Amino acid sequence: MWNKTKFTKLLSIEYPIVQGPFGGGLSSVELTTTVANAGCLGSFGGQPFSTNEIIQTCKEIRKHTNKPFNINLWVNDRDSRLATFGDEDYKKLTELFKPYFNELGVSIPERPTNLGAKFEEQIEAIFEAKPAVFSFVYGIPNTSILENCKSLGIKTVGTATTVDEAIALQHAGVDAIVATGMEAGGHRVSFLRTAEESLTGTFALIPQVADSVKIPIIAAGGIADARGIKAALALGADAVQMGTAFLATNQSNASQDHKDKLFTPDAKYTTLTKVFTGRLSRGIKNRLTEDLKAYEKLLAPYPLQSKFMGFLKAYPATTNSNPDFKSYWAGQSASLLKHRDAKILIETLVNEMNEI
Secondary structure (H helix, E strand, O other): OOOHHHHHHHHHOOOOOEEEOOOOOOOOOHHHHHHHHHHOOEEEEEOOOHHHHHHHHHHHHHOOOHHHHHHHHEEOOOHHHHOOHHHHHHHHHHHHHHHHHHOOOOOOOOOOOOOOHHHHHHHHHHHHOOOEEEEEOOOOOOOHHHHHHHHOEEEEEEEEOOOOHHHHHHHHHEEEEEEEEOOEEOOOOOOOOOHOOOOHHHHHHHHHHHHHOOEEEEEEEEOOOOHHHHHHHHHOOOOOOOEHHHHHOOOOOOOOOHHHHHHOOHOOOOOEEOOOOOOEEEEEEOOHHHHHHHHHHHOOOHHHHHHHOOOOOOOOOOOOOOOOOOOOOOOOHHHHOOOOOOOOOOOOHHHHHHHO
């Protein structure tokens, strides 16, 4: 049976389908629990939240499901370039974006000082809330964190964009690996080399990782229907992670205009850009991504760039705003999307996989 894999056995879930965890406030309790109750692994991106907010979120999730769920955090949540990004650099940034702020009638903001929660604080929420799964991106937590998770019965899932990263994760002792190709929407979460040097496609990456590690592999990037699931499993994956397909559903916390955009012809045209957060990410092309292609060196490091863009109402993308300036995260298979309800999406995937 296609749904009996090392990954489903690891978590005692029914189907090898993982809902991608969304940062930037795009995750929702409703989506996480809908997916979990359907027999898959529901996920919640804790990246923008404080320790207490993550703990409360886990409590809310447990009110609606007794199934396993995943909380995701960013190990590396501050770019090293923050230390050298001075006032003169910030001035150049504001000069670059001044025409766009003027167009919206918004004042140029003072340099943001509150850059959000830190991983070192957030991890305490994982230890207290004890989700079934703790997944992470942008690196590997230290040994004591991983050992503490193991002692608490929390399964750990790291994310790799290259074979070398997958090998490093297995060596660190994680329970499973998300192998994510460059087709995926949202951030490119490389950690051994730069994101620009780690742009392997999903269906080139999966068999190489499968030949290199023994723990369960979750394929991610460009998987939007049963054909993608079948291909990923055939290439050696033990599960798939689907992001954009779930982001487009009514249950996600994406704004309505973002969800609607994913069902338009514009969804065929995605690009990799640092404009919105300072880190390389995939989203639908718009005026901002195209205008500023040649000016990436002037952008602020993460997370300062994302905080700055928040004043332009471009990020986070949870409210309707000017589509010329907004981050519409999307993977390269967005044009294949058909379903706006997460439960129906899962039912369709399962039925089609059973037929195959």
